Each structure stands twice: as structure tokens, then as C-alpha cells.
Amino acid sequence: MTARTIISLIYLCFSLAGASAALPDPLRVAVSDDTYPYMYTDEQGQLAGLVIDYWQEVGRRGGVQLQFVSGNWPQTIALLQSNAVHLHGGIAYTAGREQRYHLGDTGIDVYSNVFIQRDIPPVNALSELKAYAIGVVDKSSHVDTVAALVPDAVLKYYPNVTAMYDAALAGDIKVISGLDRLPPRYSRYDELQQQFPLYRKIPLRKIDLNYAVNDNADLTQQLKLLTQSIERDYLDKLERRWLGVDADENTLLLGVAIDNPPYMHVTQQGEAQGLFVDLWRQWAKVSGVNIAFVPDSSFSSLQNLAKGRIDILVAFPDNQNLPAGIVPAHHLYNFPSELFYLKKNNYINISDLNGGKVGIFANAPYAATLKQRYPQLSFARYRQLTEMLQGVQNGELAGFFGASAIIPQRLQQLNLTDIFASFSDSRVVSPMYSLVHEKQTELAEKIRRGFVKLPLDALVKTEQRWLTDESHYYFTRFLHQVPLTDAEQNWLQQHKVLRLGMLRNWPPMEFTDKYGAAAGVTVDMFNLLAKRLDARFEFVLFDDFDTMLLQLKRQQIDLIANVSDRDDRRSFARFSDEFWPTQLAVISDSSRQAVTRTADLYGSKVAIYQDYELARRLPQLHPQITVVAVKDLEQALVLLQRQEVDFALDSVEAVSETLKQTVMLGLKAQVVDDLPHYASLIAVREDYAPLVTILNKGLRSIGQTERKQLYQKWFDFQVTQGINNEQFVRMLWQIGGAVLALLTFFVIWNLSLRREVTLRRQAEQKMRFMATHDDLTKLPNRGLIKERIEQALLQHARHNEIMALLFIDLDGFKEVNDAHGHDAGDELLLKLAQQLSATVRKSDTVARFGGDEFVILLTGLLSREDAAIVAGKILHQFAQPVSLSVGEVQVGASIGIAIYPDDGTDSAKLLKVADSLMYRIKQQGKNQYCFSRAVFS
Numbered sequence: 001m002t003a004r005t006i007i008s009l010i011y012l013c014f015s016l017a018g019a020s021a022a023l024p025d026p027l028r029v030a031v032s033d034d035t036y037p038y039m040y041t042d043e044q045g046q047l048a049g050l051v052i053d054y055w056q057e058v059g060r061r062g063g064v065q066l067q068f069v070s071g072n073w074p075q076t077i078a079l080l081q082s083n084a085v086h087l088h089g090g091i092a093y094t095a096g097r098e099q100r101y102h103l104g105d106t107g108i109d110v111y112s113n114v115f116i117q118r119d120i121p122p123v124n125a126l127s128e129l130k131a132y133a134i135g136v137v138d139k140s141s142h143v144d145t146v147a148a149l150v151p152d153a154v155l156k157y158y159p160n161v162t163a164m165y166d167a168a169l170a171g172d173i174k175v176i177s178g179l180d181r182l183p184p185r186y187s188r189y190d191e192l193q194q195q196f197p198l199y200r201k202i203p204l205r206k207i208d209l210n211y212a213v214n215d216n217a218d219l220t221q222q223l224k225l226l227t228q229s230i231e232r233d234y235l236d237k238l239e240r241r242w243l244g245v246d247a248d249e250n251t252l253l254l255g256v257a258i259d260n261p262p263y264m265h266v267t268q269q270g271e272a273q274g275l276f277v278d279l280w281r282q283w284a285k286v287s288g289v290n291i292a293f294v295p296d297s298s299f300s301s302l303q304n305l306a307k308g309r310i311d312i313l314v315a316f317p318d319n320q321n322l323p324a325g326i327v328p329a330h331h332l333y334n335f336p337s338e339l340f341y342l343k344k345n346n347y348i349n350i351s352d353l354n355g356g357k358v359g360i361f362a363n364a365p366y367a368a369t370l371k372q373r374y375p376q377l378s379f380a381r382y383r384q385l386t387e388m389l390q391g392v393q394n395g396e397l398a399g400f401f402g403a404s405a406i407i408p409q410r411l412q413q414l415n416l417t418d419i420f421a422s423f424s425d426s427r428v429v430s431p432m433y434s435l436v437h438e439k440q441t442e443l444a445e446k447i448r449r450g451f452v453k454l455p456l457d458a459l460v461k462t463e464q465r466w467l468t469d470e471s472h473y474y475f476t477r478f479l480h481q482v483p484l485t486d487a488e489q490n491w492l493q494q495h496k497v498l499r500l501g502m503l504r505n506w507p508p509m510e511f512t513d514k515y516g517a518a519a520g521v522t523v524d525m526f527n528l529l530a531k532r533l534d535a536r537f538e539f540v541l542f543d544d545f546d547t548m549l550l551q552l553k554r555q556q557i558d559l560i561a562n563v564s565d566r567d568d569r570r571s572f573a574r575f576s577d578e579f580w581p582t583q584l585a586v587i588s589d590s591s592r593q594a595v596t597r598t599a600d601l602y603g604s605k606v607a608i609y610q611d612y613e614l615a616r617r618l619p620q621l622h623p624q625i626t627v628v629a630v631k632d633l634e635q636a637l638v639l640l641q642r643q644e645v646d647f648a649l650d651s652v653e654a655v656s657e658t659l660k661q662t663v664m665l666g667l668k669a670q671v672v673d674d675l676p677h678y679a680s681l682i683a684v685r686e687d688y689a690p691l692v693t694i695l696n697k698g699l700r701s702i703g704q705t706e707r708k709q710l711y712q713k714w715f716d717f718q719v720t721q722g723i724n725n726e727q728f729v730r731m732l733w734q735i736g737g738a739v740l741a742l743l744t745f746f747v748i749w750n751l752s753l754r755r756e757v758t759l760r761r762q763a764e765q766k767m768r769f770m771a772t773h774d775d776l777t778k779l780p781n782r783g784l785i786k787e788r789i790e791q792a793l794l795q796h797a798r799h800n801e802i803m804a805l806l807f808i809d810l811d812g813f814k815e816v817n818d819a820h821g822h823d824a825g826d827e828l829l830l831k832l833a834q835q836l837s838a839t840v841r842k843s844d845t846v847a848r849f850g851g852d853e854f855v856i857l858l859t860g861l862l863s864r865e866d867a868a869i870v871a872g873k874i875l876h877q878f879a880q881p882v883s884l885s886v887g888e889v890q891v892g893a894s895i896g897i898a899i900y901p902d903d904g905t906d907s908a909k910l911l912k913v914a915d916s917l918m919y920r921i922k923q924q925g926k927n928q929y930c931f932s933r934a935v936f937s
Contacts, residue, residue: 023222026065029055030085033070034160036183037242038090038110038209041070043185050242051090051209054106057234062226072160074139080214087223092141093208101212102220104227107235109307110179110207112145115196117174118270119872122259123202124386126150135164135176142177145204165192171865177204180243191862197270199258199295236308244309251290252443253310254280255301259385261409262466263335264314266295275466276315276332276432279451282458287450298363299383302326305435311443313435318365328433329444330451331693334474334483337366339426340407341399342392343419350426353377356398359388364401366428369486373428385410392420401428405472424471429485452577456703478701482532484694491690492535498691499557500526500537501548505632506654508714509562512541522561524710525579529698544631545611555685559695563683564613574692578679579699579707583671584614585655587640587648590668595647597674601625604646607636614649614676621676640667649675774848776826777833785847785855789907792859796900803859803900804867807914808836808874810852811892811926820886827884828891835877839870855911864899864931871895871929879927892927894918903932 031039031051039049047068059066069085070076080088080101092110093103114134116123123129126149133154136142146153156173158164165186168176182192211227213220245253256264256272264274272293284291294301294310304310306323315332316322339358341347355376360367362381370379380397382388385407391397402410404427411417436444459475467473477483484492502510502522513519518539526537540557542548551557553572565575586595586606595601602624608615610629619627628645630636633655636648655669684691702710772784780788789805796803810832817825829852836846836854845857858867874893881888896917898904903913913932921928 023062023064023219024086026067027059027087028067028069028085029087029089030076030079031068031070031089032073032076034072034162035090035179036161036185037181038179039070040183040185050108050238053238053242054108054230055089057230058223058226061229064226073137077139080212083214086213086216086219088212091210091212093210094141094144096144097210097212101214102217103210103212104220104224106209106211106227107230107232108209108239110209112142112204112207113178113180113201114146114204115176115178115182116200116202117168117195118197118200119869120174124384126202126204129153129175132175133173135167135173137161137164137177140177141207142204145207146177149204162186168192169195169865188862191866194270197266197295199266199270199297201296201300203300240308243307244304245292245294247292248290251292252284252312254291254293255304255310255313256293256295257298257301257313257316258295259297259410260403260406262405263333263403270295275463278462278466279332279454279459280314282454282462283447283450286453287446289446289450302435305437308437311436311440312447315432316435317363318431318433319363320365321363322435325438326435327438327444329436329440329447330434331431332434332451333432334429334485335432336404336427336429336472337364337401338404338422338424338428339399339401340392340420340422343421345398347399347423350374350423351376353398357396359391359397359400361385361402365430366401369428370401386414389414389416401426403430405467405469429483431485448577456700457705478532478697479703481534482694482697482701484533484697488690488694488697489534492533492694495558495688495691496536498535498537498559499540501540501542501552501557501560503545503548504541504543505634508656509651509654521710521714524713525702526561528702528706528710529695532701533694533698535694549611552683552685555687557685558688559682559684559691561682562680564611565679565681565683566613569683572686573683574686574689576682576684576692577696577699578681579702583652584649584675585652585669585671587637587650587655587667587669588646589640590666592646592668595670595672598622598625598672600672601647605644607639607645607648609633609636609650617676637667777830777848779833779837779854780845780847782847782849785845785849785857786907786911788845789857789910792857793900793906796859797905801859802861802863803857804861804864805898805900805910805914806856806858806867806871806874806929807849807896807898807911807918808854808856809894809918809922811894811922812889813852813891816889816891820884820889824884824886824889828882828889831882831884832878832891836874839873839877855914864897864902867897867899868929868931871897875927875929894921894926895929896921897929897931899931 031047031049033039033041033047035049037049039047039051042048047070052068055066055068058064068089069079071079076088079085088101090106091097091101091103092112097103114129120132129150130152133156134146134150135156135158136146138157138159143155143157146155156167158167161178161183164173164176165182165188167173169188169191176196182196183189186192211223213223247253256266256274256277258264258266260274262274264272264276267273272295277293280291280293283289293314294304296304298316301310301313302316302323305313306326312329313326318328339350341353345352347353353376355378357378357380358370358374359382360370360379362383364381367379367381370377377398382391382400385402388397388400388402392400404422404424407422408417411420434447436447456475456478460479463473463475470476474483500522502518502520504510504512506520508520510518510520510522518541523539526539529535530537540551542551548557548560549563549569552560563569563573563575586601588595593600602622605626605628606618607628607630608618610631615627615629618625628636628639630639633648633650636645636650639645640648652671682692682695684695772781773779774781792803795801813825813828816828829848833846833848833854836856840846840856840858843859847855847857849855856870858870861867874895878891878893881890896914896919898910898914898917900910904910917930917932921930
């Protein structure tokens with residue numbers, strides 16, 4: 001509870017009853033009917049929105065009846081000024097309004113923004129908005145905001161947001177002002193959202209959402225008492241509901257910081273993509289959690305997380321300047337950064353910069369490292385890459401540091417690849433963390449556990465799909481040497497020997513061999529970790545666990561393996577991630593009935609190793625079972641032999657090894673699947689926190705195959721004890737030999753038949769594919785595209801929908817063929833086919849019609865402008881040079897667009913129209929697109 005809330009509640013105890021009684025009843029509140037999501041009229045004609053919910057809660061707490069009076073924005077201001085209402089429910093703070101009205105703070109932050117049309121070049125600074133007319137609603141707060149922040153901007157005024165949105169979709173304006181979200185109630189919302197996506201939004205300023213009273217100080221004071229009783233948690237929930245992203249309450253919202261390819265960015269359709277995005281998709285799958293990505297800038301994503309409008313920020317550099325309440329949840333990745341500079345400066349090494357100034361990003365975590373490494377240089381922080389690029393080009397900066405994988409892609413987007421170079425030997429590694437709010441401790445733990453479950457081979461495969469330069473790899477390096485940070489390496493150098501406690505007699509996990517040396521699964525695993533981490537572990541042997549744990553507490557040893565995380569140990573130990581799954585087995589007399597579930601143990605006495613968490617929890621979970629705590633499995637077996645307990649319970653590994661060596665006959669072991677499982681962890685002395693992070697990285701480097709090999713080297717499980725091992729094996733061979741001979745014939749015959757059927761099916765599929773697809777590009781051919789057009793026509797006629805055919809002919813293809821040969825021409829066609837396929841949706845079809853002609857079928861369009869957008873993207877992509885094995889080449893495209901049903905209702909007519917329009921473009925300038933009844937773009 002905040003200090004503001006506490007003071008308000010104390011004051012309310014003395015004043016609220018009298019204050020609320022003096023309020024008008026009903027209290028008339030003016031609200032806009034067209035200011036989504038704050039106050040608006042929904043599809044049922046009812047008032048809804050954040051402001052409505054807010055005042056209903058105020059009225060409920062104060063026992064006041066409310067009467068909302070709605071209208072468009074100018075009407076609500078007129079209602080307030082004429083005293084037709086007691087107050088205006090939601091109004092942005094301005095200095096002029098403060099002089100005119102009594103304003104009260106709702107405690108809710110609103111942001112004034114501009115939304116940029118997706119196809120115009122990136123806008124990185126507000127000054128660049130001067131090139132565009134900006135749509136504003138007359139008499140809204142956006143008018144003053146835009147005028148103040150972009151003094152020379154051209155403003156286009158509209159009477160309401162609907163008129164402004166209509167103008168935006170008509171192409172009259174490319175920039176529109178707005179609050180936090182575009183309104184779904186707008187009739188063409190989907191189209192508007194696609195054209196003006198969230199990630200192209202630029203925040204202008206934070207606005208205090210106020211309420212306004214016209215010349216009534218007493219009413220203002222009474223309302224202040226009521227509104228101050230609203231807790232921050234309630235306001236956060238309101239903001240989450242109305243200002244966050246539309247999603248099911250069980251869906252986690254993940255912020256994705258755009259403009260960071262290949263790690264995280266968006267497609268041209270606004271969908272999140274990248275290495276980090278794929279990692280989180282894998283996390284969601286293993287965690288069984290629904291997620292939705294929210295692409296935005298790094299700054300906005302941090303603000304959204306702080307305000308509770310998203311749940312997680314997928315990745316952010318290690319940083320000491322995070323917003324209050326935001327904490328790291330999981331170390332997701334490490335990425336390298338390096339120094340970039342102008343090629344024309346011909347620097348040989350960093351010393352050639354002659355003590356110049358170097359730019360770094362504002363959130364760069366490596367500033368201190370760079371200052372220590374390069375004391376001759378000075379460093380300046382920048383929020384935008386474009387600012388540093390401009391600084392380098394105008395000589396203000398000698399260079400800048402940026403992510404080794406990201407900056408080359410950004411330079412390519414800006415056509416600056418040829419003028420910049422980098423020093424790869426200047427690389428500095430930065431950790432990336434997933435962030436959550438500090439209150440979300442359970443979510444942070446869920447995140448950590450989910451990523452621990454992801455196998456290393458899957459992480460490596462994902463990484464290699466997105467990164468082409470092996471020097472940028474992170475997960476892949478785990479296969480050979482764990483990639484530790486400089487700080488982690490320094491810590492290990494300062495702690496040259498790490499004392500690992502282990503038991504003498506707990507085979508196969510920990511024991512001493514016939515020479516008295518430490519052996520078992522734990523020893524093999526830490527020998528592998530020592531190699532991967534370049535660390536040294538000294539094995540310290542103990543007769544019992546309690547003594548070993550006490551020495552860890554006294555810091556006489558440094559770590560213990562195979563330990564449970566318990567509350568009573570957290571005061572002196574820190575715990576690693578899980579590295580072995582704990583499977584439990586029950587030992588009983590062979591005459592007892594089978595135990596397949598925990599309920600079969602009801603009414604019995606069960607001996608359990610006293611250190612297991614299960615020894616404490618089992619009586620709580622199943623009070624019908626009597627637990628007898630023992631110091632080790634040997635004691636449990638003695639009690640079992642004396643019939644003082646009915647069952648003994650321990651790990652599968654311990655049970656297997658003990659029964660294999662014991663002289664007691666007539667015992668059997670059974671695995672019980674529904675017993676609770678508790679993770680095997682490494683406990684590290686409390687003051688060695690960096691070691692936990694280092695060990696977790698080391699454990700990640702041991703893939704599933706290696707873990708299985710370590711495990712199976714020592715593990716030999718016998719389900720039933722009492723039969724001589726040699727006799728048992730010989731009997732199995734005799735039985736198995738007879739069965740094997742009988743089955744061999746059937747298996748071979750069955751495999752032969754299956755192989756023949758499979759080969760026939762593959763041949764048929766291959767023939768079918770060859771008949772309907774182009775040999776070179778593997779795109780649908782002329783016959784298949786006609787078939788798909790006819791199928792689409794039937795569907796679109798039934799649902800009265802629009803579709804388009806784009807007929808594309810390459811400009812300059814013949815010149816490439818003549819200059820470089822047909823092989824280069826084929827290579828070019830392949831690359832352009834891939835570009836075209838990536839430009840459209842999965843539901844659309846790209847076909848090679850013949851030669852250098854392509855046809856694209858676009859289905860389910862909202863308007864003909866959707867086809868123009870796709871055509872514009874194709875022209876933009878084709879305007880970029882294409883890298884071939886023979887060098888870079890340049891081509892263009894002439895595109896004719898036919899629209900169903902305007903230009904025809906059958907495939908032949910639509911293809912003919914599109915083809916003729918394409919030839920018209922060829923004759924009138926090339927490298928353009930056109931419709932049958934539209935001017936050239």
C-alpha cells in the first residue's frame with residue numbers, strides 16, 4: 001500500500017461520511033462517446049471504457065449514484081462549461097485547462113502518440129515528421145502536443161477520430177495522432193491496425209488523465225477524497241484491461257523490442273520473429289502456457305512492463321538502470337558487440353582512433369568494460385542508431401559500438417553496408433535477460449524452470465537457423481567450452497579449487513572404488529564440468545549426509561550435489577537448476593502384491609531416507625501412510641527384513657545398486673509413477689552466488705545424449721531380486737532366441753512390403769508435384785495457378801469477397817542473362833521467387849507463369865488497396881541489388897493488377913486483364929504497377 005493511499009484512508013476515516021453525503025445525487029459526469037478505450041459507446045449502445053469503470057468504482061466506494069452524459073468531444077466540453085454536468089470524467093492536463101477548471105488527478109497515465117503508416121520509411125526522430133501531414137482531432141490535446149513538439153508540422157484537422165481514420169485509409173494522411181490504442185470499434189479496425197501497426201507508434205508525451213470541475217472548489221475537494229481512496233493495484237488492473245493488448249486473461253503478453261534482427265523484429269505483416277521469439281515459443285510449448293507477442297520499441301516495452309500492460313520483456317541487455325520494480329527473471333542469451341567505423345578512414349586498429357569520441361547505446365551494459373579496456377577513448381550514449389550513424393558520418397564520432405549480428409542487418413536496411421567496417425577483435429560480450437515485474441516471483445520461477453527443460457540440441461538448432469556467422473553463436477559454444485563472461489572467468493581464477501562434498505557409500509551416484517578413490521555418476525559429471533568450465537573440483541568424502549551438510553553451512557566445503565531445495569537450507573545455501581530427474585522405487589517382499597500407485601501404500605509403514613523432501617511431504621499429502629525416516633537405504637532394508645516396515649523407498653539408482661549387491665533374497669523393486677518428484681540440485685555455499693550461475697551454464701552444456709551416457713555407465717536396474725544373474729541372463733537368451741527366430745521372418749516380410757508401398761507413394765507424390773510445379777523454383781506452375789484461381793473464385797463468390805491477380809514481368813532480366821549466362825539467370829529467378837513467397841501470406845499463391853513472368857493470387861482482401869500494398873512492397877524489394885555468385889545485379893518489375901469481381905469473374909478474363917495491364921506498364925516506363933481504372937503508382 002502506497003503512502004498516498006494510507007494518508008487518504010486516514011483522512012477518509014474522519015471525512016468520507018460527511019463528504020459523500022454532500023455530493024450531488026445523482027452525480028452527473030460528462031464523458032465522450034468516441035474516445036476509445038477511455039470512454040465510448042460499445043456495439044450494444046452502452047457506455048464503456050476505462051473512465052467509465054473508474055467512476056463507477058468511485059461511485060461505489062462513496063455510495064454515490066452516477067449519471068453519465070455523453071457526446072462527442074466538443075459537446076462534452078460545452079456541457080462542462082455550461083454547468084449542465086458536475087464534472088468531466090476524463091480530460092488531459094494542459095496549462096490552459098488548469099487555469100480554466102479545477103482539475104483532479106485520477107492516478108492514471110495516458111500517452112499521446114503518433115501512429116506511422118507501415119510502408120513509409122522508418123521515422124527515428126520527431127523532427128522527421130515535418131515531411132508529413134499529421135492528422136489531429138479538432139480541440140483535442142494532441143493539437144497542442146504536436147504543435148509544441150513538432151513546431152513546423154502540417155496539421156490536418158478532423159471533427160472526430162472516425163473521419164481521421166477514414167482519411168488515413170484513403171491515403172490522405174500517413175501520420176495520425178492518438179492515445180494508447182486504436183479503437184477496435186472502428187468499422188475498418190483490422191485494416192487500420194495493419195496499416196498503422198503498434199510497433200510504428202512513436203510516443204509524444206505522457207499525459208496526466210484528470211477530471212475537471214467547473215468553478216466548484218467544494219465539490220473538487222470532496223471528489224479528491226473519494227478518488228484518492230483508489231489503490232494503485234486497482235488502477236494497474238484497469239490500465240492492463242483497457243490499455244494493454246487484447247488477449248485472454250490466461251495468455252501471457254510478451255514484449256518484443258523491434259529493430260533488433262536477427263534476434264527480434266517483425267515481419268512486414270507485423271508478426272514477431274527472430275531467434276529470441278522462437279526460443280520463447282519453445283518455452284511456451286514445454287511450459288504449457290499461452291503467449292502473445294507485443295512488438296514495440298525497447299523504451300515503450302520497458303514502460304509497458306512497468307505499467308503492467310505486458311507480463312514479460314523477452315530480452316533486454318544487463319542493465320543497472322531499469323525502471324523501478326523491474327527485475328531480471330532469466331539469463332536468456334549472450335551476444336557480442338564490436339566497434340563500427342567508416343571504411344574511408346582506413347583504421348588498422350583501435351589505437352588509430354587517436355582518443356576520439358565513440359558512441360554507445362544508452363542501455364549498453366558494457367560501458368565500464370570499454371572505459372577500462374580503452375582509457376584513451378571517450379564514450380557518449382545515444383538512444384538511436386541513426387543518431388550514431390549521423391555522428392560518425394559528420395565526423396562527430398570516430399565510431400560506435402553495436403551488436404555484431406544486428407548492426408550489419410540494420411546497415412543493409414539503410415543502404416550503408418559499403419561504407420562501414422568493424423573491428424572484430426574489439427568484441428565485448430553482453431548478457432541478455434528476460435525481465436518481469438518484481439511482484440511476479442512465481443512467474444520468474446516458471447520462466448526459469450521452462451528454459452531449463454529446453455534441450456541444448458534444440459537451442460543450438462534454433463540459433464543456427466537465425467545466425468549465419470559462427471562467431472556470433474552462444475548455445476553452440478556450449479558443446480565445446482562454456483561461454484563465460486569476463487566477470488565469471490575472473491571469479492573462477494580467484495577460486496582455483498572448489499571443494500565438492502560427496503558420500504562414500506551411495507552407489508551408483510557417489511561412492512569410493514576399491515582403491516578408495518571417489519567414483520560414480522557425480523564424479524563423472526563434475527569431471528566433465530571441470531573441463532567445460534576450466535575449473536578444478538576437489539572431492540571431499542563423507543560417511544553421512546548430515547555432517548556434509550553441516551560443513552557446507554560452516555563453509556568448510558563449497559558445494560554438494562544431489563540435494564533438495566528446502567526452506568531450512570536457504571539461509572546458508574544457494575541452489576542450481578535441476579540436472580537429474582528423480583525417479584523413486586519401492587522395495588518390498590516378493591510375496592507382496594504389485595504396487596503401481598501411491599494408494600497401494602495406504603495403511604503401510606514406509607522407510608524413507610531422512611534427507612529426502614518426500615520424507616516430510618508424504619505424510620502431509622497421504623496421511624494414510626506412516627513414514628519411518630532412516631539414515632540410509634541399508635538401514636531401511638534391515639527394517640524391511642525384520643518386518644518392522646512394509647516397504648522401503650529410495651531413488652531408482654540407489655535401489656538398483658543396493659539390491660544388486662545385497663545378499664538378501666526374495667525382494668522386488670517397483671517404480672511408482674504418481675509419487676511426487678523432487679529435483680536433484682547442486683547446493684552452493686551462500687557467499688558463492690556467482691558459482692550458481694557458472695554451474696547452471698555448465699549443466700546446460702551437458703546435452704541429453706551425454707547425460708544418458710553418464711547415467712547408463714553406472715545404472716543397471718533389476719526389477720526382481722533373488723534369481724542368479726547369470727542364470728537369468730542365460731534363460732533370457734534361450735527364450736529370446738526362439739522368439740527371435742519366429743519373428744524375424746515376419747519382420748523382414750513386413751518391412752519389405754512397407755518399403756515397397758512407401759517407395760510407390762513417394763514416386764506418385766513426386767510425379768504429382770513435378771506435374772504441377774516449376775522445375776527450377778518449385779513454385780506452382782501455369783496449370784496449378786489456374787486451378788487455384790478457379791477454386792478461389794467459387795469461395796469468393798459465395799462470401800462476396802475481393803481477390804486480386806498480380807501479373808509480374810521482370811525488367812532487366814534479359815540483360816542479366818546476356819551478361820552473365822543462363823546459370824546466373826536461373827540463380828536470380830530462384831532468389832526472386834523466394835522474395836515473392838516471403839512477401840505474401842501463407843494463404844496466397846505465388847506461381848511461375850513462364851520465363852521471367854510470375855503470377856500472384858491474393859485472396860480475402862478488404863479492398864483493392866491491399867493489392868497495391870503488396871505490389872509496392874515487391875517494387876521496393878526488387879529495387880535492392882541482388883547478390884549472385886557472379887556479383888550484384890539489378891532488376892525491376894512491371895506489375896498489372898486485376899481485381900475480382902471488377903475486372904472479371906473467371907480465371908481466363910482475370911489473367912488477360914492483368915497481363916494487358918502489365919504490358920501497358922512496360923510501354924509507359926516500367927518498374928510500376930497499375931489497376932484497370934487507376935492512375936500509375
